Amino acid sequence: MQELLLQNNLSPSGADLLFWWHYRVKSTHPCTEDLALKTQKFLKENISFDLPTIDKVHESEDRTVKFLFRLSDLYKVETVLLPFNQKYTICLSTQVGCAMNCSFCFTGTQGLTRNLSTDEIVGQFIGAYRWLKKNRPTEAKVLNIVFMGQGEPLHNFDSVKKATEIFLTHRGPALASLRVTISTSGYLPGLKRWTSEMPGVNIALSLHSPFEEKRNKLIPINQRYPLSEVLECLDQIPMKRKQFVTYEYLLIKDFNDGDEDAHATGKLLKEKRAIINLIPFNPFPGSEYQRPAFDRVENFRKILAGYNLPAMIRGTKGDDILAACGQLNTGKLKGEENKNYFLLEASLP
Numbered sequence: 001m002q003e004l005l006l007q008n009n010l011s012p013s014g015a016d017l018l019f020w021w022h023y024r025v026k027s028t029h030p031c032t033e034d035l036a037l038k039t040q041k042f043l044k045e046n047i048s049f050d051l052p053t054i055d056k057v058h059e060s061e062d063r064t065v066k067f068l069f070r071l072s073d074l075y076k077v078e079t080v081l082l083p084f085n086q087k088y089t090i091c092l093s094t095q096v097g098c099a100m101n102c103s104f105c106f107t108g109t110q111g112l113t114r115n116l117s118t119d120e121i122v123g124q125f126i127g128a129y130r131w132l133k134k135n136r137p138t139e140a141k142v143l144n145i146v147f148m149g150q151g152e153p154l155h156n157f158d159s160v161k162k163a164t165e166i167f168l169t170h171r172g173p174a175l176a177s178l179r180v181t182i183s184t185s186g187y188l189p190g191l192k193r194w195t196s197e198m199p200g201v202n203i204a205l206s207l208h209s210p211f212e213e214k215r216n217k218l219i220p221i222n223q224r225y226p227l228s229e230v231l232e233c234l235d236q237i238p239m240k241r242k243q244f245v246t247y248e249y250l251l252i253k254d255f256n257d258g259d260e261d262a263h264a265t266g267k268l269l270k271e272k273r274a275i276i277n278l279i280p281f282n283p284f285p286g287s288e289y290q291r292p293a294f295d296r297v298e299n300f301r302k303i304l305a306g307y308n309l310p311a312m313i314r315g316t317k318g319d320d321i322l323a324a325c326g327q328l329n330t331g332k333l334k335g336e337e338n339k340n341y342f343l344l345e346a347s348l349p
């Protein structure tokens with residue numbers, strides 16, 4: 001903000017106020033308070049304060065809110081607000097589509113269209129917050145941010161890093177670093193930059209199998225960046241006290257939900273500061289996999305507990321909220337809830 005003002009021969013002293021005005025107050029109007037007239041004029045004439053437009057909103061019974069945001073070039077991305085005690089976790093998208101082509105992921109089948117810019121990432125947060133403030137005024141509080149929507153965040157490292165810095169800034173949204181989590185499929189070039197460049201936020205790895213071969217089938221980039229190297233790199237990232245790595249484990253019926261998979265996962269992670277998120281697979285049109293029965297999921301969880309590994313099962317009741325980040329669920333598949341048919345529309349201009 002200071003640089004922007006300096007570059008335009010304006011006093012940098014207004015930077016703090018502007019940062020607060022747009023990122024804390026989350027105003028979408030040019031700031032008029034205590035700002036030199038010259039600066040006000042410059043902002044009005046040169047800076048766009050537009051946010052991504054809310055194209056559609058879907059509120060589920062459990063109070064989850066899904067937004068379809070339209071970007072300035074008409075591409076669309078999905079953002080989700082997940083309620084927790086009248087506060088929210090927001091799930092952000094980082095790319096239109098995704099290049100990683102994971103075999104279980106609907107986003108992945110579309111390929112990568114483009115990266116989101118920092119303002120499009122932060123814009124999802126501000127847009128969703130402003131919607132909350134208007135529609136649920138007593139609950140307008142975003143407590144956690146997760147980068148688990150469409151796209152591979154570490155494949156768009158620079159924009160994600162800058163957005164994260166904005167989220168943590170004291171004069172801005174002022175989130176605590178342990179309230180921000182970035183999920184990756186194991187994109188090693190990004191992980192290698194993490195320690196020296198990313199502020200100390202949480203990392204989540206989409207593990208999905210402890211076996212290289214099975215992981216190759218699920219996450220094709222595992223052939224280029226094998227799990228062993230990814231884990232080695234992860235282990236070197238410094239952790240704060242009370243900080244853990246989240247390992248996401250997508251459970252697919254008769255593919256990676258067996259006892260041997262659970263035991264191998266337990267052995268692989270038991271010495272690590274790990275928590276595990278078990279995600280039952282969400283089917284989508286044309287997908288080759290199925291969701292396991294609940295007792296298989298529970299069995300998997302129990303085996304991990306035997307290795308002293310805390311595992312949570314994600315989205316077991318009603319609308320599968322978090323896995324719904326960029327995903328379709330069965331209700332949508334049957335066409336029962338067409339208004340919920342977000343992802344088919346996301347990514348289309």
Ligand code: SAH
Pocket residue numbers: 104105106147148149150151152153183184185205206248250279280281282283284323325327
């Ligand atoms: N690209 C990042 C973050 C976005 S995906 C990553 O892959 O980690 C967020 C989570 O949703 C990941 O753990 C991903 O594996 C999971 N996911 C993708 N497709 C899914 C599906 N069909 N059912 C359930 N979870 C899915």
Ligand code: SF4
Pocket residue numbers: 098099100101102105106107108109149150151152184185
């Ligand atoms: Fe991309 Fe993540 Fe989907 Fe894989 S699971 S295709 S990395 S969004």
